[in-house]
Amino acid sequence: MSTTDVRGAANTPDLSRRDLTLDLARVVCVLLVVLIHLLQTGVGPGPDGGLTASRPLEQQPWFAAATWAGQIMPLFFVVGGFASAAGWRSWARKGGTASGYVRLRTLRLAQPTLPLFVFFAIVLGAATLLALAPALVSAAALGAGSPLWFLAAYLLCQAATPWLLAFHGRMPRLTVAVLLVGVVIVDAARFSSGATDVGLVNLVFVWLLVHQLGFWYADGWFDRRHPLTLLGIAAACYLSLWPLTSIGPYSDNMLAGLNPPTLPLVVLGLAQACLLRLARTPLSRLMQTRVMRAIVFVVGSRLMTVYLWHLPVILLVTGLTLLVPGAAPVPASAAWWWSRPVVLVAVLALLYALSLLVARWEAVGDLAPAPRAAIVAVGFALAFLPAFAVMRLGLSLPLAVGGAIALALAVWLLRRGGAPARR
Template sequence: MAEPRQQVVAVDLSKRDLTLDLARVFCVLLVVLIHLLMVGIGVDATGQLVASRPLEAQPWFALATWAGQIMPLFFVVGGFASITAWRSAVRRGSTPADYVRSRVLRLAQPALPLYAFFLVGIGAATLAGLDPALIDLAASGAGTPLWFLAAYTLCQAVVPWMAGWHARAPRSTLGVLLAGVIAVDAARFVTGVPEVGLLNLFFVWVLVQQLGFWFADGWLDRRRPLTLLAIAVLAYASLAPLTTLGPYSPDMLFNLNPATLPLVVLAVAQACILRLLRPALARLMQTSGARAVVFLVGSRLMTVYLWHLPVILLVSGLALLIPGGAPEPGSTAWWWSRIPYFLVVLVSVYGLSFIVGRWETPREVGRTPPGRVVAVAVVCAFTPSFLVLQFLMDLPLAVTGTVLLSAAILLLGRWPSRAPVHRPRGT
């Protein structure tokens, strides 16, 4: 018998906070723009390819990251959406395993084609005899965004339990998580072992997600605008002693992996600013143009995020073949060329989404697997990107990721239904 087709459910936009969708799209597009400004591909006097990072070479770069490091806001918005979805699932009678299955599939499925791409691409480049150093540089750079999958998979996997603790003791939950962040940072700096900081992949990002729970509960809505502004200013002001008198770098990109306390401070400030801008953003989202952009990008958001760096590298490489198409990185012409490059990259990624974007929709067949199976699948989905975060993308990790993500998708996507077995009488 053929499997039943998935039902297409119309989205009731009247009950959806479109400002949060706009915030998500803004965060991802800003990440694309920043990476485009950070990737400089040129040719030296000997004709060899040379990679540089023009944006990071600017004297104002570290301070600019106080505004440009936007990932905390993404996790705040994700927390808002997650607890809203979890509460809706509970009302429908869903279990934690049901929720985790769906959410992890939304992350594992889009990642699988990318890992397969790295497997084929790195393998083919190696067999073709290309410079191993160049292969490593391209692969490690293109795989940089994958840290997000490790952090977000971990956060999504614990939403049902963190939502329960939030309901019972919201302040204590924040306090415990914050204490964990500080303890991990202290242990890292005291021992001088940077790997200790990897524990904050949990404490920092789950804490920031938890702030999204407070946002969803209306805590920010009940604050006056001047209070929100004061909190944001105080949060940003606290970064000064943390990065001058304290042990943290003023470069928020440096504070990203391993995650550190300044990212929590940024999350507080960015959440307040988002709430202050919410009325204006709501008016903007009443226009058809804004809705169209948010729909076009938002419906393929994971594809845009995961594939934008490989596309940037590909576009930059092809531009070298066009006379005058690749100005010297860091030159005035190069900075101006980022405008058309940005548009070309977005159009290219969106075109690519028609091929790989279908993987963004979870394919759930049959009942939810037992909790222990879901747990194994979560580990399979989490491990590849965690390893990339620690060791950078290479051929062995591309193989590992392809295998483990395939296993996670098979475990979560298809599970036998509990349909009764009808036996003929007399048997």
């Protein structure tokens, strides 16, 4: 069966069986990321009259404790694991191959990322030619590119789904145990040697393990647990974070352990999966309202656009306030905090307007039969490397240009047709 025959299998929602609470969770996760980044972006007049850049949210004494609830990226990967399990099983039932699935999922991430890298290349190129405040431009580029780690991690999860789901079907506990041992070994090597880069290996183990929890969620493991059991597991997870962060080598700031990822993110992922299942009944009632369904549909259908573009838009709105006398309060001042709701509304409005232009890149559309598996592998690598490079080195003009070229090649290769596949 050709990819054309099965192209919608992994993406067509079955609303009669779809758990809308997971769509709500995904939207809430992304919107919370937008809010956190908004509160971490403090650019305005400094004490000496010049511009200053700071991260006001992280300066608060309660920030580290708040990250135990506010670090919701593990939950996003749990929900993503649920969606991946449903998508791959539907794809396979209709005769789709593993390489065809990886091709489709890679395109769904690479296509919307391509315009962003082109934008970065143009803006950073112009800033370089105009010699605009290099230090400030560099700081802004570093911040704007910071969310791209997600693409590298999620691409790995999507590529591994067909094989890890097969292992999950045959030996689910052993698969989790192997991944968990990998997490612990990498963390031990990193903290004992002091070589932070060793921790990058956990981009594989941590996120594949959290993604694997979504397979268990899809199979109903959390459904079969008594609510008190789920509550006990969640409580035990949060209690275990205390010795891990006070006696162990991990930071009590759950955002600090994001890149490279560490064991506490796995603990958070399990706790958040339990809490999501506990909240399913009230969330289901909420999703029965037309207003909430409309909000989730509007944001959910543009989710990649919102995630990818929210920091550039935040920086744009912040820059515009600097051009208006008195519109940019001193970062972390009372006026700055009171202005955040207004700025948030402006950012969301601009993101919606921007989505009317670029959200079309999220739709893969009709595809010709998949190219050979080797070409899919090359396309995957070209899509993965720009995000990984930005995560490791920070966004810069060379990486923006190189990333745009690599992503353009990835999209071109993955959209090419191959010989019709045989069953």
